[in-house]
Amino acid sequence: MQKDHIYAEPLAHIQDFRFDDQVADVFPDMIQRSVPGYQSIIQTIGQLAERYQQTNSHYYDLGCSLGAASLAMRRHISASGSKIIAVDNSAAMVQRCQRHLSAFRSEVPVEVLEADICELPLENAAMVVINFTLQFLAKPQRNDLIERVYQALKPGGLLVLSEKIVSENVQSNDLLIELHHNFKRANGYSELEISQKRTALEKVMQPDSIAEHQVRLQQAGFAESTLWFQCFNFCSMVAFKS
Numbered sequence: 001m002q003k004d005h006i007y008a009e010p011l012a013h014i015q016d017f018r019f020d021d022q023v024a025d026v027f028p029d030m031i032q033r034s035v036p037g038y039q040s041i042i043q044t045i046g047q048l049a050e051r052y053q054q055t056n057s058h059y060y061d062l063g064c065s066l067g068a069a070s071l072a073m074r075r076h077i078s079a080s081g082s083k084i085i086a087v088d089n090s091a092a093m094v095q096r097c098q099r100h101l102s103a104f105r106s107e108v109p110v111e112v113l114e115a116d117i118c119e120l121p122l123e124n125a126a127m128v129v130i131n132f133t134l135q136f137l138a139k140p141q142r143n144d145l146i147e148r149v150y151q152a153l154k155p156g157g158l159l160v161l162s163e164k165i166v167s168e169n170v171q172s173n174d175l176l177i178e179l180h181h182n183f184k185r186a187n188g189y190s191e192l193e194i195s196q197k198r199t200a201l202e203k204v205m206q207p208d209s210i211a212e213h214q215v216r217l218q219q220a221g222f223a224e225s226t227l228w229f230q231c232f233n234f235c236s237m238v239a240f241k242s
């Protein structure tokens, strides 16, 4: 696995974070060392696919990056007529995702699409995974996507929504950020790497609070949702379509 050194040297000008070739090449290392619980979340997505699968249905992985969630779902789906649709708007990610998925044989077809998830039609879904992607959409586009996901889910369908979050209370927010920075430091990132990446993400990733997510889910029509994972300022929720 290629190690992430993208922010290791001082940069004269820190550009906005983008999912380009440089990031795609080190992405498994970057996400593993940056997102507490990432591996557990991916494993749980596999379990959820097993539990919520339905025959003749779609499984969407929106903002799939290298396809980790799609691979986990694929390993656990056995229902006939299943199709996984993995979507990302980064060409660098989509190319590598296609390669990763082709490296293993499976009965379940996966379609990998280079597309903007804000424009992609969604339908006939048993499960939709948005694993750390909603946070990269402009705020006004987030409601629309969640509403379309609700409409696309079949009765008994499941949305898995994982996000970095902000806390509405200043002391809690500061503490969660500090604990996350300690996590990154423990995983070998320097102060410079942490601070330069934070600057790069400032404009392009604006997290919501858990309360904002809950209101959005409810307004989209999800009568029931629950937080099933939280570590520091990272969480994952599930929402049910009845």
Ligand SMILES: Nc1ncnc2c1ncn2[C@@H]1O[C@H](C[S@+](CC[C@H]([NH3+])C(=O)[O-])CC(=O)[O-])[C@@H](O)[C@H]1O
Residues within 6 Å of the ligand: 019, 031, 062, 063, 064, 065, 066, 067, 068, 069, 087, 088, 089, 090, 093, 115, 116, 117, 118, 130, 131, 132, 133, 136, 137
């Ligand atoms: N509008 C958009 N349309 C499509 N893709 C988008 C859009 N905006 C951002 N992306 C894509 O969303 C992904 C977010 S990473 C997801 C990890 C993955 N889910 C994982 O389980 O490993 C999370 C992170 O890096 O923190 C990137 O690949 C972007 O190109």
Ligand SMILES: O=C(O)C(=O)Cc1ccccc1
Residues within 6 Å of the ligand: 030, 031, 034, 035, 164, 197, 201
């Ligand atoms: O690294 C961070 O601080 C994060 O918030 C997570 C992350 C992981 C990978 C790409 C972008 C953000």
